[in-house]
Amino acid sequence: MKKLFFVSALSLFSLSAFSQDAVNKAMVDQFRKDKEKSDKDMSDAKNSAKASFWMDRAKLYENIALQGSEVDSSAAKTALEAYKKVVELDLTKKGEPGKSAKEAQNILSGGEGSQLFNAFVKQGAEKYQAKNLNGALEMFTAAQEINQKDTLASLYGGIAAQQLEKKDIAKTQFEKYAANGGKDPSVFYGLAQLYRADNDFDKAIATLNKGLEMSPGNKDLKAEVVNILLASGKEDQAISELTALTTSDPNNAQNIVNLAILYDNTSAKMNQKIKELQGKLGAGSGKANSATTNLESEKGKIEVYDGEVKRISALIKKQPKNADLKRQLAEVNAKKKESVAAIAKLEGEVKASQEAAKGSDMASLEKELADLKAKQAEASNKAVENYKKVLSIDAANYDALYNLGVFYFNEAVQLKGEVDNMNMTEYQQRGKEVEGRVCGKFKKAKPYFEKAIQSKDEAEAKENLNTVNTVLEQFAGKGVACVEE
Incomplete structure (x- = not known):
């Protein structure tokens, strides 16, 4: 989902901000002629020794990058090198930068009035559109050298690197975006995913939390914190985070389902x-x-x-x-x-x-067992409580219906294990009574599976319902009365 967002954003940027529809054909033809002349003059030792020649060449190629990319799709790179040449050549007798050198240095450092940064970003976007991802990444990276505090080039550099599966570069680019004050929650989400893929859960959560500082109400970031806590085995923290989410958004059935599942798994x-x-x-x-x-x-x-x-x-x-x-x-x-x-x-x-x-x-060990049984009972009760809370909001919620059915089904199976382990004397004493409770658990599961199937025609629910019906028929054949608790 986040990658699609990135692509559409870049498409919008390249097509609207730097549309080529308004470029005058005559201007492009002139750029082509001026480029040929500048390239030819480079071979003249006299010309190539002048800072003024390199300044003209830098500005020509910068304009080509901004207004006539069809003449040279990497014109920004040539402009950059030409500006560097101006700085190198334009020195006073004292060895200090001359007027042109100062102007060139201002442009190279992204100073006021500089358009070179935009030239790189624009040509990077065009290369991205042409699916030249390596070229796009090169352009966006160069743009950041000109303006190190920018977020635009680092954002798109991260996108290109991510699609090239250069994960370390993508991380660096997105980290720069965040460090420079970028606020887009999609970037924080995507960066967290990169860290999660490397099992670097602490960095993933830190990234999401930084994103939440910028966008405190973002539900995707909050939900992903829970997912990563779960992936890292920190169920207790995940329950705490998800409980906070259900408190702040009490009608969000999905959050409550997730909380119930967490308690169920616990x-x-x-x-x-x-x-x-x-x-x-x-x-x-x-x-x-x-x-x-x-x-x-x-x-x-x-x-x-x-x-x-x-x-x-x-x-x-x-x-x-x-x-x-x-x-x-x-x-x-x-x-x-x-x-x-x-x-x-x-x-x-x-x-x-x-x-x-x-x-x-x-x-x-006995104390540990007693404590564990108490905690298990509490988690079990919380699971049922939250599943039922979901159904009070959305009576046809498949996950809540199915999982409640499974919950009572599993309780029945566990209780049946008691009967299976009884010797003849024990069975004669209390076997029928326990079987009645087992039957009651299966009977309790049945309507949840039936309603789940009405909500969504899934094979898993059908299979469980068939098993429940078969078991209940067997109990009826044995004359066992179901006892629901």
Whole structure:
């Protein structure tokens, strides 16, 4: 969008400010004759040694650039070199600049009455129109040497460089534009995009903020600050910026949708972290519990082996020559020895597991989990609140309708996971009750998908609605009553 703005601006500049329609054909013919004569006179050593010759040549080429570019599309460059030659040659006996040299220097530095800057900008615009972007960039850059405080040449130099994909040059040009007091928000937006493409998010945001100093109410710049904060992983700042936008413009449904999506995404990320923490807590206590269970099992074996040793030993006293009994006794003792070794190993594992659990600071993890669940619930509630706020402004807003449907759909899937993980005893105790709530969540999602499809015929909404309908039919077949919360 911003690039199109730049192109149209340059078109307007080149076609209106420097239109060639009014140029007199006779004047152009005269320029051509005067140019041929000046070019020829350059080969005359006597002429080329005079500052006056170079001054005439500079002014001729400057006028050609301003009024007859068809004679020489780069006449401004020739004028520039000729003015420099005047400064070089016109010296007094004391070695100081003469009258012509001072005049030429005034022109080269963009002094009062100088038209050389305009000559470069005009011919740069013409080269741009002819799609000679490199030539245009050269002209705009030269113009800036004449007037370093100008914003026009740096603006168009940045545009040309950007289209040539010379990003570093484009940045330099746009930075000059901004430094010299340029105010066009499109330039700040475009420059921020260049920094964003390089993942230089801090500079991108600083550029947008500078643009907002010039145009405090610009919605594009404000929205892009949020986008870049998101791209750089700074969701909290993005939420803060977007909340401010929704406060200043409470009827802007798109801003509110974006804020809701931000809260929605934040909730989803927190859900993932909650699962990870629950996994850590389960692993810490589970490993110790497993090792303790195995230890108790091995200790139980010792009691069995001791009983067998006592029984077999009593039989051997009665039958001292019975080889089979002696073999049985040897086997039991060997198994008891293995169990004793296993117990020693398991005791070490239990101790290590308990120490590991202490090292991971289970209490700290439990507190972190509780805090995270509270924040996740808050983000979740904010998401729903803002989606519904959008629908109060625009009841047919597809994004709000679809995302609310997805929100309740995901809640249903998450709750169904509880049922899937139940053992038979747990399911008999409360499985039907939880299934009723699962059914209620799917039922709650259904009208949002239906209204979303009415607003916009999208495949994603249709697919989700079909899934919801299938699930609800299955619950009905099982005799599960939907419970909406």
